[in-house]
Amino acid sequence: MLTVEHFLQLAPFKKFQLVAxxxxxxxxxxxxxxxxxxxxxxxxxxxxxxxxxxxxxSENTEIQKQFIQRFKEINCSAICIKPHIYLKGIPKSMRDLADELALPIIEIPYGVAFSKIMNIVMAEISGRMDERNQASLDIHSQFFEISLHGGGMKKIAAELANMVQNPVVLVDTDWSVTAVSDHKQPLIQETIKTIEHTFTFPLQTFNDLPTNFERIQKPITRSLFFADKEYPCVIMPVYFDTIHYGFILVYQIERPLTDLDYVALENGSMAFALEQMRLFEIERTENRIRRDFFDQLLSGQIKDLDTLAAYDTAIDPLLNYTVLILSIQTFGIQTDSLMKKKQAEDRLMKSLLSSLTSYTANRFPHLHLFSRKNQLVMLLGTDPNSSTLKTHNELSDTAERIRMYLEQQGPSEREIFCTIGSTLPILELSQSFEEAKKVIQLLEDDSKEEKIYFFNDFYFDSFLVDSISKDQGQKFYTHYLNTLLTYDKENKTSFTPTLKAYLAHHLNIATTSRALFIHRNTLLYRIEKIKGLLPVELDQEKNTFALQLALKLYDLYH
Structure with missing residues (x-):
């Protein structure tokens, strides 16, 4: 192995001067x-x-010290500097720090080409590669054995820590900890935080990480501070075939990493990625099995309790069940590639499903869930003897708690809303599922100011959509409202919403004016104008119903 001392003894470099x-x-x-x-x-x-x-x-002492420290953290072998071009000489502060860190600084004589140094060193190194190659093969074989036998993340972390003789932490793409080599290590205990039942490495610990540094696909070194001491931490992104799986963190507490340690780190990252792929595939298969069962249940293909019992699920046939659909729309995923966006969305849904499964396991024992595209479908079991109001409150509370939990997961901006079908016996659950989906359709162009929607609140809307075609609905509201709508558009008035409020408050002037926050006389003026724009008498009962229906159809089909 070529050392710094051997380098200085090579004939072409005998005039090189070791200065620190x-x-x-x-x-x-x-x-x-x-x-x-x-x-x-x-x-x-x-x-x-x-x-x-x-x-x-340059001549900046602090920058000089900063880089000497960084080169030591990376475990560079030595620094060869050609002064008298940009540096007048090698400053004493640099030499003193290099002496303290045992990092050789070598002065290159003026006139020696960098390319000459590189060619000679590479020739020397190439003659010493056999030993390193054999060691690399041994490291590769050890990790291959772990991957082959499904050793898991804990085994990967333990083996890598043993190889590099330093503590190791494995984290996923959200910096949630998947494995630690030594939980009792004080620096690990200090840096890892607990959120709910999840261990997380706080990313803000490092404030100068490069943008999209996970794609660098090579380790970088940053500092951790503990008990008034600074420790280098090597961060290895695990990124293969355009997919990011997480990071490997090596706390350099015992000793600096060598070149073979970095070979171990590369092989460990491959084992990490293979294990993540295996876990993703297991999760995907389990979710598909769950989804296939629920698809049959929610499509009405399971028609008796004997068939249901054959699936050996945790479904309790004595409970009533309700379908809740959480629709998740993401806004924070920025990419020009549709494939990468789809991969990012898939990873997000897998992450949300996994974390939500853990979150609901003990809190909601009668809740079952699976994912479909950008939706999480849940079946919540409730006591059939509970009152309608109690069941409604339980559903609303559960939906809100889960929705709030999901909004707190991960950095991406997202909109989450929940639609809820009717509460029914288990074999009638297909109706509840269709109702929850119907509400999503009815909300398609809605601003979704609310976050929880019950089908019961949309029953009339659903009936109209199912019973009246879009063309018929448009003809109906045009017949009653066209003159009023046209007047509002041309004159920038708000007579249509005024009519809607007036009808909703049963033609009561006092309550309508309070609801609209306008004076009674202003409302009377508007009502007189509206009466002149409508094709029917406003005060007749059959006409008020027709106008309410026209306004509802206008909201649905406009």
Whole structure:
């Protein structure tokens, strides 16, 4: 293995001068890189020999110290600097810090080309690759065995921690913890937070992560602070085939990572992705089985309790059940690719289904759920002996608690509303399902100011839609309201909503004016104008019903 000391002994480099970090001469050189862009430090790897003109160091002492510290955290082998171009010399503050960190700083004589250094070092390294390749194969085999036998996330975390000799934390795309190598480690206990029953790594711990850094597909290093000490933390994005699975965090508490540790990290990330795929497939299969059963139940194909019992589900046939549909529309997913948007939406729905399953398990023992596209369908069992009011309140409370919980999950902006069918015996549940879906159709163009909608409140609307075609409905409301609607449009008046309020308050001037927040005389003036625009007498009972129906059809079909 090529070390810094061996590098300085090579004939072409005998005039290179070690100016600091003599205690790091045993550092192993596994690669070489030119660095003259401060933003490129996230692309460096452990064991690399860095060559730089010191351009981005400038003469700023704090920046110089910051980068020397960062290079040590990454575990670079040494820094070769060509001064007298941008740096007048290698500052004492840099040399002192390099001595403290045992990070060699080597001064390149003026006139030596960077390319010459790179060619010689690469030739030396290539002759020492067999040992590293064998070690890489051994690491790959160990993780392959874990993946092959379904060792799970805990086994991956434990094995990786053993290889890199540092604590390891695995998190998913939402930074929820999936596995930890050592729960008793104080720094892990300090950084991981508990929300509900979920362990989460707070992303705000790192305030300078690159944009979309999960796509970098290589580890970056950031600092964690604990008990007045700073610890480097390596963050490895797990990202394969355009799909992001999560992150691996390595807390460098025991020792800096070597180049072989990074090989282990890459193989560990592959095992992480394979395990996530396996878990996703299991979850997808279980959800499909659940969905197939519920599809048969909700389509009315299960017609007797004996058939229902054959499915061995947790459904209690002695309870009444109600279908609740949570419709979820996302706004925070920004991408030009329809495929990527679909993948993001699928991952969101899987995440919501998983977290909601955990949330409802103990809180709502008679609730069953599955997902369909952008909807979560729930069946809630209630006591058939409960009063209608008690059942209604229970449904409303459950729907609101679940809706509020889902709104708090994840960073994406979303709109969630719930539609609720009738409460019926289990074998009649197809009717409740159709009713909940019907409300979604009726709300299609609605602003959805409310978040919970019961079918009972839409029964009349549903009857009209099912019984009167759109053409017939438009003809009906046009006959009664066309003159009034046209007048409102041309004169920017609000006579149509005034008529609607007047009819809703049973032609009562006092209650209507209070509802509209207008003076009694203003309302009387409007009513006289409305009477002159309508084709029928407003005060006749049959006409008031016809006008109310016309207004309802206008709302439905306009």
């Amino acid at each position: 970090g003599a205690n790091g001469l045993d550092n192993k050189i596994t690669g070489i890189n030119i660095l003259d862009n401060p933003d490129a430090s996230d692309w460096l790897s452990a064991g690399e020999l860095l060559i730089t003109s010191g351009y981005f160091f």
